[in-house]
Amino acid sequence: MSKSRAIYPGTFDPFTNGHLDVLERALNIFDEVIVVIAENSQKRALFTIEERNSMTKEVTKLYSGISVEVLHHGLLADYARQVGARAIVRGVRQVKDFEYEFQMSLLNRQLYPDVTTVFLMPNVKYTYVASSIIKEVAMLGGDVSNFVHPCVLEMMHKKREEYNQKK
Numbered sequence: 001m002s003k004s005r006a007i008y009p010g011t012f013d014p015f016t017n018g019h020l021d022v023l024e025r026a027l028n029i030f031d032e033v034i035v036v037i038a039e040n041s042q043k044r045a046l047f048t049i050e051e052r053n054s055m056t057k058e059v060t061k062l063y064s065g066i067s068v069e070v071l072h073h074g075l076l077a078d079y080a081r082q083v084g085a086r087a088i089v090r091g092v093r094q095v096k097d098f099e100y101e102f103q104m105s106l107l108n109r110q111l112y113p114d115v116t117t118v119f120l121m122p123n124v125k126y127t128y129v130a131s132s133i134i135k136e137v138a139m140l141g142g143d144v145s146n147f148v149h150p151c152v153l154e155m156m157h158k159k160r161e162e163y164n165q166k167k
């Protein structure tokens with residue numbers, strides 16, 4: 001029997017416990033999930049793509065069925081086709097996420113008709129956890145240890161120190 005493979009793309013800047021929750025749910029459905037670290041042209045990332053890759057690898061290292069890859073250039077839909085993914089997993093937290101997700105999923109389907117976007121809701125305790133707000137709180141010295149893995153916390157502390165030294 002062929003294995004079912006899904007991709008879970010995002011900027012993951014940084015990878016949060018909310019992302020991990022969605023990933024665990026995806027693993028209950030698919031045999032294999034590839035986390036794809038990509039750039040979003042609308043966002044300026046705090047972490048480099050290689051830093052995001054290494055933090056996500058560290059957070060997910062104990063899970064079987066998960067791999068982490070970087071999409072350096074090109075379309076996600078082409079990547080999905082290349083790896084034979086049947087689904088694109090996206091986490092949705094609130095109704096306001098939906099318009100953008102709807103647009104992306106229909107575009108990806110237009111580009112690669114064999115792929116279906118699957119929306120998964122994280123545990124309700126993560127509905128307000130977004131990378132953007134975690135970054136803001138952490139860079140201003142707030143405690144975000146409930147929302148990210150210790151290795152991500154450490155990387156955020158380093159970024160804050162670098163930032164403060166430059167000031």
Ligand code: PNS
Nearest residue numbers: 009010011012038039040075076104107
């Ligand atoms: O976590 P994000 O920022 O919401 O993820 C958005 C992401 C990275 C999945 C999206 O920007 C993307 O797919 N980028 C890769 C390039 C691409 O295919 N863009 C067209 C999307 S329809």
